[in-house]
Amino acid sequence: MKVLVASPTGLCFGVRRAIEALEATLEERGRVYSLGSPIHNPQEVERLKAKGLVVVDEIDQVPPGVTLFIRAHGVSPQVFREALRRCGEVIDGTCPFVRKAQERAMVLSDEGYPVLIVGDGEHPEVKGILGFVNGFAAVVPHRGRLEEVLDGHRFQKVGVLSQTTQKLEVFFDVVKALVGIVPEVRVYNTICSATLERQRAVCELASSVQGIVVMGGRNSANTRKLYQIALESGAQAVWIEHPDELDYGWLADKGSIGLAAGGSTPDWLIRELIERLEKL
Ligand code: SF4
Secondary structure, three states, X not given: OEEEEOOOOOOOHXXXXXXXXXXXHHHHHOOEEEEOOOOOOHHHHHHHHOOOEEEEOOHXXXXXXXXXXXXXXXXXXXXXXXXXXXXXXXXXXXXHHHHHHHHHHHHHHHOOOOEEEEOOOOOHHHHHHHOOOOOOEEEEOOHHHHHHHHOOOXXXXXXXXXXXXXXXXXXXXXHHHHHOOOOEEEEOOOOOHHHHHHHHHHHHHHOOOOOEEEEXXXXXXXXXXXXXXXXXXXXXXXXXXXXXXXXXXXXOOOOEXXXXXXXXXXXXXXXXXXXXXXXX
16 A cells, blocks of 8 residues: 655654653653653553653642653643742753743733633643733634633733644634734734644645545644544545554555654654555
């Protein structure tokens, strides 16, 4: 079978950088706590746990004096302060693109702008960014929820930015609608370039293959978006977390397959998938 791999695809700069820092610390310390899963990929998390990683959900579950790792999604200033107070050492793996979004939110807030974040309010990155805003802040999942989020406020100005893994069209739709409602709109496009490049690569792939396999953790926001983009581009697409989930019946009538992987899919899993597909 002909296999075309989206380019770029797989581990993004921010996750690769964070995981390298985590692995180096694990080698030195032997045991490292992580606030939340350091990568949205269960197989990779298991590999790191075997090296001494301990994942906890909340800062108050971190024992005093230990080494704590902050993942690429970052945390709010409140959580970071508590981490410094509680832990012997804090390794900050916050992605520079997320850091930029946090800084933008803080500047907007300091300058008196109500802040809107286009994204998923349950996502840890968005929760962290919200912590940088002192005044009004709200999360807009998509254009259809904008009026509800504004909740009758007649703002004269707003600042708007995006979750780093947001789809460009969703962000633009919200910005376009805001321009028609609020007299002054300051826009920061904080979608990271790694996300944009991966989304474009899937669009391009869709027209040249008979189906697309998207691989990435079920809890990975950027993998979900790649899968949606593949479907919206008119491709037949499946989303798997591991090569073991390949549906050989679905593949049977296809002569060419595209492969795209979320930003938290490790290289070794992608290699394994390519090898299996090429043997068909
Ligand atoms: S998807 Fe973008 S913002 Fe998120 S970790 Fe990767 S490079 Fe950073």
